[in-house]
Amino acid sequence: MEFIFNPAEDIVRHPADYMGAFGYEKDEYEMFHKEVIAMQGEEIVSLKKVLTGYYDITFAGGHVLHAISGCCITMQPV
DSSP states (O other): OEEEEOOOHHHHHOGGGTGGGGTOOGGGHHHHHHHTGGGTTOEEEEEEEEETTEEEEEETTSOEEEEEEGGGEEEEOO
């Protein structure tokens, strides 16, 4: 089994509406897309619990996202 970053479809379809929840300002759309949306479907190699239901996640390439809801993390068979 592996953990996969899988943000909700609403986040992927309408990212501008959810950027604030991830700590991005409205003028940081390109950065949000590169750092969050583009990581959809990528394997998570490290999870660190930071709050109940929220995790800092690290991807194979070393990219880190902070305080990500567990709802955005799925477990899939290898």
